[in-house]
Amino acid sequence: MFENFLFLSSALLTLAGALGVVFTKNLMHACVLLLATLFGVSGLYAVIGADFLAASQLVVYAGGVIILMLFAVMLTGGTADNDNKFGIEKVAAMGSVKTYIYAGLTVLVMSFTILKILANYMRTFEPGKLAPFESTVEEIGTLLVTDHVLAFEISSILLLGALVGAAAIARPRKG
Amino acid sequence: MVSLSSYLFISFALFISGLAVMIARKNIIAILLGIELILNSAALNFAAYARFVNQNIDGHLMSLFIIVIAAAEAAVGLAIVIRFFQIKETIHIDDATQLQA
Amino acid sequence: MDYTIWNVAPIVLLPFFAFVINAFIVKRFTSLAVLISCGSILGSFFFAAKIFFDFINKFSENYYIHKTFTWFDLSYANMPFKMDMGIYIDNMTATMLFMVTGVAFLIHVFSTYYMKEDKRYGRFFVYLSLFTSAMLALVLSENLISVFIFWELMGFCSYSLIGFYYEKEGAGNASMKAFMTTRVGDVFFLFGIIAIWSVVGSVSFVDIYAAIAAGKFSGLLALGLPLATLAAICVFLGTVGKSAQFPLQVWLPDAMFGPTPCSALIHAATMVAAGVYLSLRCYPLMEVGEITYAISIIGGITAFGAATIALVQTDIKAVLAYSTISQLGYMVLGVGVGSYNAAFMHLITHAVFKACLFLSAGSVIHSLHDHHTHAHVQEMPRMGGLRHKMPYTFLAMLCCTFAIAGIPFFSGFVSKDRILGDALLMATHSKWYWIPTILGFAGAFLTAFYMFRMMFLTFFGEPRDKDLYDHTKKEKISWNRNIPLLILSVFTLGLFYAGSLTGQGFAKVAGERYEWFQTLITKPVVSEFSSRTKQAFSFSSTPSGLNFEKSQYDSSHGLSEKEAHHVHTVHHIGALVSIVIAFSGVFLAAMMYLWRKWNPGFWVNTFSGWYRALQNKYYMDDLYIKVLIQKGLLKLNNVLAFIDMGIYDRYIVDGTAFMNRVFFTVAKTTDDVIVDGSVDLTGKSVKAFNVILRTIQSGKIQVYFIMIILVLTGYIWKLSL
Numbered sequence: 001m002f003e004n005f006l007f008l009s010s011a012l013l014t015l016a017g018a019l020g021v022v023f024t025k026n027l028m029h030a031c032v033l034l035l036a037t038l039f040g041v042s043g044l045y046a047v048i049g050a051d052f053l054a055a056s057q058l059v060v061y062a063g064g065v066i067i068l069m070l071f072a073v074m075l076t077g078g079t080a081d082n083d084n085k086f087g088i089e090k091v092a093a094m095g096s097v098k099t100y101i102y103a104g105l106t107v108l109v110m111s112f113t114i115l116k117i118l119a120n121y122m123r124t125f126e127p128g129k130l131a132p133f134e135s136t137v138e139e140i141g142t143l144l145v146t147d148h149v150l151a152f153e154i155s156s157i158l159l160l161g162a163l164v165g166a167a168a169i170a171r172p173r174k175g
Numbered sequence: 176m177v178s179l180s181s182y183l184f185i186s187f188a189l190f191i192s193g194l195a196v197m198i199a200r201k202n203i204i205a206i207l208l209g210i211e212l213i214l215n216s217a218a219l220n221f222a223a224y225a226r227f228v229n230q231n232i233d234g235h236l237m238s239l240f241i242i243v244i245a246a247a248e249a250a251v252g253l254a255i256v257i258r259f260f261q262i263k264e265t266i267h268i269d270d271a272t273q274l275q276a
Numbered sequence: 277m278d279y280t281i282w283n284v285a286p287i288v289l290l291p292f293f294a295f296v297i298n299a300f301i302v303k304r305f306t307s308l309a310v311l312i313s314c315g316s317i318l319g320s321f322f323f324a325a326k327i328f329f330d331f332i333n334k335f336s337e338n339y340y341i342h343k344t345f346t347w348f349d350l351s352y353a354n355m356p357f358k359m360d361m362g363i364y365i366d367n368m369t370a371t372m373l374f375m376v377t378g379v380a381f382l383i384h385v386f387s388t389y390y391m392k393e394d395k396r397y398g399r400f401f402v403y404l405s406l407f408t409s410a411m412l413a414l415v416l417s418e419n420l421i422s423v424f425i426f427w428e429l430m431g432f433c434s435y436s437l438i439g440f441y442y443e444k445e446g447a448g449n450a451s452m453k454a455f456m457t458t459r460v461g462d463v464f465f466l467f468g469i470i471a472i473w474s475v476v477g478s479v480s481f482v483d484i485y486a487a488i489a490a491g492k493f494s495g496l497l498a499l500g501l502p503l504a505t506l507a508a509i510c511v512f513l514g515t516v517g518k519s520a521q522f523p524l525q526v527w528l529p530d531a532m533f534g535p536t537p538c539s540a541l542i543h544a545a546t547m548v549a550a551g552v553y554l555s556l557r558c559y560p561l562m563e564v565g566e567i568t569y570a571i572s573i574i575g576g577i578t579a580f581g582a583a584t585i586a587l588v589q590t591d592i593k594a595v596l597a598y599s600t601i602s603q604l605g606y607m608v609l610g611v612g613v614g615s616y617n618a619a620f621m622h623l624i625t626h627a628v629f630k631a632c633l634f635l636s637a638g639s640v641i642h643s644l645h646d647h648h649t650h651a652h653v654q655e656m657p658r659m660g661g662l663r664h665k666m667p668y669t670f671l672a673m674l675c676c677t678f679a680i681a682g683i684p685f686f687s688g689f690v691s692k693d694r695i696l697g698d699a700l701l702m703a704t705h706s707k708w709y710w711i712p713t714i715l716g717f718a719g720a721f722l723t724a725f726y727m728f729r730m731m732f733l734t735f736f737g738e739p740r741d742k743d744l745y746d747h748t749k750k751e752k753i754s755w756n757r758n759i760p761l762l763i764l765s766v767f768t769l770g771l772f773y774a775g776s777l778t779g780q781g782f783a784k785v786a787g788e789r790y791e792w793f794q795t796l797i798t799k800p801v802v803s804e805f806s807s808r809t810k811q812a813f814s815f816s817s818t819p820s821g822l823n824f825e826k827s828q829y830d831s832s833h834g835l836s837e838k839e840a841h842h843v844h845t846v847h848h849i850g851a852l853v854s855i856v857i858a859f860s861g862v863f864l865a866a867m868m869y870l871w872r873k874w875n876p877g878f879w880v881n882t883f884s885g886w887y888r889a890l891q892n893k894y895y896m897d898d899l900y901i902k903v904l905i906q907k908g909l910l911k912l913n914n915v916l917a918f919i920d921m922g923i924y925d926r927y928i929v930d931g932t933a934f935m936n937r938v939f940f941t942v943a944k945t946t947d948d949v950i951v952d953g954s955v956d957l958t959g960k961s962v963k964a965f966n967v968i969l970r971t972i973q974s975g976k977i978q979v980y981f982i983m984i985i986l987v988l989t990g991y992i993w994k995l996s997l
Contacts, residue, residue, distance in 0.1 A: 027202055041219055044182070045238075050226070055219075057242065060246050065211065069208065072204055072256055099200070102978075103197055113189070113992050118187065122222070143233070159247055163250065164250050165251050167255070172252035269976060272976060
């Protein structure tokens with residue numbers, strides 16, 4: 001019962017947030033709606049017993065990436081970039097009817113394809129008996145330093161590279 | 176109600192939303208938001224398959240790496256956005272048609 | 277006992293790394309740079325000391341280390357052209373390494389006192405480090421080419437240090453003069469190397485010895501001379517340039533423009549000795565080229581002539597400079613009369629006492645500060661009575677003066693007397709050798725005279741410049757001023773070099789083991805070298821074998837009893853004559869300058885023509901400038917300039933340019949019409965095609981993205997459905 005409630009509310013939050021990101025006119029709102037989506041996804045993780053993933057999702061996305069996004073929005077002048085530096089009005093940055101038509105067509109093609117695949121797959125799928133929940137943290141920790149240690153190390157190097165690269169790219173320069 | 180098909184549908188919805196955002200928006204940061212949505216849909220898929228099909232936690236690890244990569248991508252992407260803004264004073268994607276500053 | 281490269285390489289590399297590091301940090305961290313320089317040379321001294329003591333105590337006298345690696349190999353078919361680099365250490369090298377590092381370290385220490393207030397204090401040490409590493413590398417070299425490389429490197433250091441005070445008038449000219457004069461010798465040296473290469477096919481000392489033993493030089497002629505003679509003359513001219521021998525000695529007195537410690541290190545102790553070292557290394561070549569008599573004549577003339585010029589000098593450093601030339605003349609004389617061992621011994625003893633003399637002179641000069649002109653005083657007429665002001669410097673200088681003048685029991689007597697004894701021995705065999713012998717003995721007399729003249733003028737009598745004297749502080753013992761002088765003056769005792777005074781059992785004061793010099797330094801016997809094989813240059817230890825017992829010193833040199841008796845007699849006579857003339861020289865100096873019984877002015881007036889000639893250094897500088905440079909080189913210069921501008925420039929260069937212009941016009945037409953036309957055609961066709969593609973390549977990311985999605989969808993439909 002609680003599981004179903006959690007799933008429903010999370011799914012609703014996710015889908016509503018995603019739709020909001022697509023259709024809002026304000027970039028700041030879009031960021032906040034994305035945050036709602038991420039919370040929803042975290043709840044969905046929790047429903048299927050992925051406790052560590054849910055926590056990581058909250059910490060990394062909600063705590064890190066969205067804050068970063070908001071900073072970037074503020075540093076680049078928020079939504080008020082309809083004018084470029086020559087004062088000429090440009091296409092609305094958050095999209096116009098034309099771009100939405102392009103997007104709708106592409107999405108139509110893509111979703112048609114994906115749904116076709118999913119339908120095929122669902123017909124043959126027989127869910128087995130599900131295991132009871134248990135904490136995944138210990139197992140993830142063990143796997144990270146045994147079977148997946150190479151990927152783990154490479155991702156650490158990737159993060160370091162991203163850190164240094166971001167600092168190097170964004171540092172203010174004279175002239 | 177909590178089943179693979181519902182998860183796959185949510186994941187599909189997230190992916191489609193992300194795709195729509197990436198094509199419809201002209202603001203670079205908004206496009207980055209779309210990328211985040213797509214990455215989330217992929218991660219959710221991994222976790223769902225791990226739960227309902229494989230019944231182990233290798234999928235969790237994959238989702239974890241996706242989160243890590245998303246964080247790195249966001250950091251670098253936003254750094255590029257800020258740098259781009261410093262140079263061009265705009266974050267309109269159609270201004271970014273040339274490789275040179 | 278095994279040696280690896282790590283026992284040897286630090287000797288050279290420590291000073292070299294000190295040079296590299298200091299070259300970067302010297303401006304900011306001057307005192308650290310000085311510390312690094314001194315520390316590195318101390319480190320290489322320890323490594324050299326280990327090698328030296330192993331060689332004199334542990335190894336047999338024939339022990340050697342010879343390691344090479346291939347530098348480059350350009351052999352083609354049956355034309356061998358292969359150059360090796362490497363190290364060659366025998367007893368002589370080991371002794372030389374020990375002397376050079378020891379003297380260099382003491383001079384480094386003294387420099388921290390002498391150069392302290394100089395505004396280019398740090399840079400001086402940078403040059404010193406470079407010089408020391410070059411000198412050590414030269415000593416370790418196993419072939420003539422690497423000798424030549426480091427020889428030139430030392431020449432450069434000498435050049436920079438002579439011009440160290442480049443604000444001073446004449447310093448720049450002096451450094452240029454030194455560089456150019458030694459260059460004359462160096463060019464001939466290079467010719468010599470080429471001549472040797474053409475015969476031996478290698479420039480390694482060992483290969484040269486082996487080739488001489490195999491008689492490869494016999495019967496070859498070049499320019500109407502035997503090739504061996506030609507090569508020997510050329511190599512010896514290198515020595516003449518570097519060691520300031522008779523025709524090319526003019527640069528060394530001018531080299532005194534440099535700071536006194538560098539004069540001590542470069543222009544007295546080590547660099548100028550490198551020339552003699554080269555002659556000793558190439559001694560078998562000199563023998564087979566039969567130029568030993570010429571060498572002895574050159575040495576005798578230099579020894580005597582420089583001593584006569586030193587008689588009239590008033591600058592304390594100039595006296596020492598001429599005495600250096602004179603002593604180098606003795607070494608060359610020793611090489612010429614076949615006194616291999618004694619010549620090398622004189623090289624070592626001279627390095628010690630002459631370094632000490634220069635440092636003492638530096639100590640005196642540094643203390644005498646003229647507060648009117650704010651300059652240091654080095655003119656002897658303004659000195660006098662200084663022994664009360666600086667007693668420790670006085671004592672050190674006195675020891676060294678005893679040594680150089682040939683007073684018994686000091687090192688100079690032992691070595692110089694052996695050279696003169698061997699010269700006398702040669703003279704009893706062949707009457708032509710009387711000329712260098714008598715020149716040598718006369719020079720010894722003059723040496724005693726002018727050195728004591730310098731001592732009396734500087735330290736004894738009444739102070740002649742009262743004002744200067746009163747302003748001079750009394751000497752206080754300081755570690756970096758007096759300790760180097762003390763150590764060097766202790767080593768002027770003859771006991772360290774030989775147990776007996778003549779090396780032939782005469783006046784024996786200690787046992788056989790003090791005769792290490794006689795035992796260890798022997799003429800290379802060329803026939804021994806044919807069977808030697810080179811060792812590979814490796815980083816692991818390679819036992820070189822040959823570790824048999826030391827043989828006892830054989831004072832008879834394998835001669836028959838009658839001959840040995842003759843040798844002994846001659847050496848005893850030589851020793852006695854040496855002692856007599858040394859003391860008579862001292863007595864004459866004392867009569868003139870200490871007791872003032874005889875007036876030197878009388879001699880000046882009587883021989884005024886000679887006096888002027890001596891003061892003008894026998895007019896040799898003028899001769900070179902007027903005759904050689906103005907009459908010869910400038911004329912040659914004009915001729916060359918005419919050839920260059922009138923012939924080459926007008927006909928060849930301009931003609932080539934004209935031909936080029938004609939050709940160019942033809943080429944341009946072809947280019948414009950045919951080549952460019954086809955290029956344009958390609959461009960135009962590409963451009964036409966381009967119009968289609970350009971509309972797709974908009975640069976808009978989202979367009980690309982849509983395309984990617986559509987293509988992807990297409991694939992999915994094709995593959996999965």
